Amino acid sequence: MQTTSSGAPLVRLDRISKHFGEGETRVDAVRDVSLEVYPRQVVALLGPSGSGKTTLLNIIGCILDPSSGCMELDGELVVRDGRRLRGDLRRLRLDKIGFIFQFHNLLPFLDVTDNVAIVLQLAGVDIANARKRAVALLDYLEIGHRAKAMPAKLSGGEAQRVAIARALANSPRIILADEPTAALDSKRAGIVMDLLRKLAVEHDAAIIAVTHDEKIFDRFDHIHQLRDGRLFGMHDEQIDVSRLDSPL
Numbered sequence: 162m163q164t165t166s167s168g169a170p171l172v173r174l175d176r177i178s179k180h181f182g183e184g185e186t187r188v189d190a191v192r193d194v195s196l197e198v199y200p201r202q203v204v205a206l207l208g209p210s211g212s213g214k215t216t217l218l219n220i221i222g223c224i225l226d227p228s229s230g231c232m233e234l235d236g237e238l239v240v241r242d243g244r245r246l247r248g249d250l251r252r253l254r255l256d257k258i259g260f261i262f263q264f265h266n267l268l269p270f271l272d273v274t275d276n277v278a279i280v281l282q283l284a285g286v287d288i289a290n291a292r293k294r295a296v297a298l299l300d301y302l303e304i305g306h307r308a309k310a311m312p313a314k315l316s317g318g319e320a321q322r323v324a325i326a327r328a329l330a331n332s333p334r335i336i337l338a339d340e341p342t343a344a345l346d347s348k349r350a351g352i353v354m355d356l357l358r359k360l361a362v363e364h365d366a367a368i369i370a371v372t373h374d375e376k377i378f379d380r381f382d383h384i385h386q387l388r389d390g391r392l393f394g395m396h397d398e399q400i401d402v403s404r405l406d407s408p409l
């Protein structure tokens with residue numbers, strides 16, 4: 162299912178590169194990547210191991226600084242010519258970006274509600290309101306009945322929905338997902354992708370997912386392939402799974 166994108170890009174990368182080390186040990190992890198992702202788009206980053214997917218996701222997520230290039234997030238120029246323009250990256254992440262990790266990263270000593278509420282508390286919301294919003298989000302994701310459960314008691318699919326609720330707590334419009342369905346069977350992977358699509362449409366958000374999961378390739382508007390740090394895009398009807406590189 163594809164949905165029409167709209168508005169100005171939420172993510173705009175202009176010739177972004179990232180290298181690690183110098184001289185003989187230098188690794189060019191991301192090379193000259195330009196990319197625009199619009200509200201309501203659900204896009205994938207695909208590529209063999211070591212092709213630069215995680216590095217690129219971490220640059221967009223303001224976890225890593227690029228070595229060169231420009232990056233705009235939600236209309237704000239965040240990096241110009243490889244120089245970060247904002248000192249407070251934590252605030253930027255809280256304001257604009259939600260992360261969904263492969264292994265959920267739920268805090269084992271907090272129940273489901275508090276795993277979601279903690280993100281809001283970090284952003285300065287008092288605990289009562291944070292919990293209220295957490296419960297509303299869990300209901301929205303149809304996991305409200307597990308609000309009091311501890312993470313260890315959740316199934317993989319339930320834990321992933323809680324992770325999605327947490328990523329949405331601060332209403333970000335840019336949602337980054339690292340292998341969001343890798344641990345799920347086809348049915349549950351489909352449910353998670355339906356949820357991500359719903360979020361993109363209802364919140365005017367952009368979703369960027371790193372994935373190797375062939376079961377969900379047909380759920381993306383665009384699949385961007387990375388090879389040796391370079392990006393190659395495939396659009397809508399051009400997506401032909403048989404032509405994609407083996408992920409391994």
Ligand SMILES: Nc1ncnc2c1ncn2[C@@H]1O[C@H](COP(=O)(O)OP(=O)(O)OP(=O)(O)O)[C@@H](O)[C@H]1O
Nearest residue numbers: 181188189190208209210211212213214215216217
């Ligand atoms: N902190 C680092 N220091 C040095 N080299 C790094 C660092 N992080 C990544 N690299 C290198 O950059 C390249 C890209 O790595 P990256 O993790 O982005 O690839 P990937 O496509 O996400 O791989 P995988 O699918 O295995 O997770 C690799 O050659 C990797 O070894």
